[in-house]
Amino acid sequence: MGKLSQFITHPIELRAAIILKFFRKPLFSVQDTQETPDLKKCYQLLNLTSRSFSAVIMELNPELRNAVMLFYLILRALDTVEDDMSIAHEVKVPLLRDFYKKLSLDDWSFDGNAPTEKDRAVLTDFNAILHEFHRLNKDYCDVIIKITKEMGNGMADYILDEEFNLNGVQTIKDYDMYCHYVAGLVGDGLTHLMVIAKFASPELINQPELFESMGLFLQKTNIIRDYAEDIEAGRSFWPKEIWSIYGNKLTDFQSSTNTKQGVFCINHLVLNALEHVTDVLSYLSSIQEQSSFQFCAIPQVMAIATLALVFNNENVLHTNVKIRKGTTCDLILKSRSYKGCVDIFEYYLRDIRKRLGVEDPNYLKFNIHIAKIDQFIEEMYQDNLPQGVKPNKTPIYLKVTERSKYDNPVEDVQYEEIYKFNMLLTVLLTTGLAFLVIYLGPSQN
Structure with a gap:
């Protein structure tokens, strides 16, 4: 079933799509995402790697937006190393374990991914991420470094876990x-x-x-x-x-x-x-x-x-x-x-x-x-307590x-959004009805 037919058969969802597209106002401006060439590059990388994450991150309060965007890109870079089966284990495992250390460098990038790796740009352009990372509040940086270290080591452990690689996840634990x-x-x-x-x-x-x-x-x-x-x-x-x-x-x-x-x-x-x-x-x-x-x-x-x-x-x-x-x-x-x-x-x-x-x-x-x-x-x-019961x-x-x-x-x-939608619908229906009356009305000789 195509998207149009889905919307026609689910009118509430059609209303939601129209409100989301035309009536919902973003909470904050996104003008500050173009502040520096490196920051602009980072948001390009964000949009390149995930349109869905890009959309929700762009909605964030500017106080947190850049920190979350960079956190996402750093973990995406880490994941791109881990996912690429063309990288030899003797290269991949040390890189994953020490990836958090790269965040303390002024410049660093990695071009060892396969040309077919879809998110390799996050690593080849990692310098832009580093430059913006060092502009963040130090407390934000400390959190991101800590999580990157734990995740990188966890990924490395799973790569070296022969039981996991041969037979997958075993227990609920x-x-x-x-x-x-x-x-x-x-x-x-x-x-x-x-x-x-x-x-x-x-x-x-x-x-x-x-x-x-x-x-x-x-x-x-x-x-x-x-x-x-x-x-x-x-x-x-x-x-x-x-x-x-x-x-x-x-x-x-x-x-x-x-x-x-x-x-x-x-x-x-x-x-x-x-x-x-x-x-x-x-x-x-x-x-x-x-x-x-x-x-x-x-x-x-x-x-x-x-x-x-x-x-x-x-x-x-x-x-x-x-x-x-x-x-x-x-x-x-x-x-x-x-x-x-x-x-x-x-x-x-x-x-x-x-x-x-x-x-x-x-x-x-x-x-x-x-x-x-x-x-x-x-x-x-x-909400449904008996009268007098606190x-x-x-x-x-x-x-x-x-x-x-x-x-x-x-x-x-x-x-307010629903009211505006209803007003638009009323105008469209009224206009359509008027045209229908004129079209079907008696012809003038």
């Missing part, structure tokens, strides 16, 4: 550790950057389980969705501790005779990912600055929407499934407020539970876990109550 290195550390670094900028509650620093869950929830969603792509590339990230319950080999699920077991395995992995939901919602309640909140919230609502899409979906076993473009537009608009994010999670959790079959081996576990999330959300708002002022209730004051201006903007 290994699964969590792998996701920690590729995504949990990113959540760690971003949290420290936001706290330094005074855009998030300082208490987040002492709650590593929250920012760890932010990363793991995203990474696990991607791993579930990318099954077919990874199998084709000879990679294996689904943990054997889970998939071996349903088949003898991970590739067996692509056979038509094993589809049902493959779907049960997908659902089991979705259940595992849902264990991070309450941490994700707790984390988001601690982000106070609006652009930082949107930066954190958008990937998380995309993840829960993707989990609902892959749940019970046998297509995952054969192709890479994605949520519709219009759905993405709708999620971006609705997730600008904390309550909007919670509503999105509730919607997709209900959708998962509605499609959960009693024959699923994890039927009971799914219902118990989703009920716990529902209870957690009820504790946040406590709310139980738990930490999450107080946090969400405090966070609500940041939502009010956002909700006003949302109402």
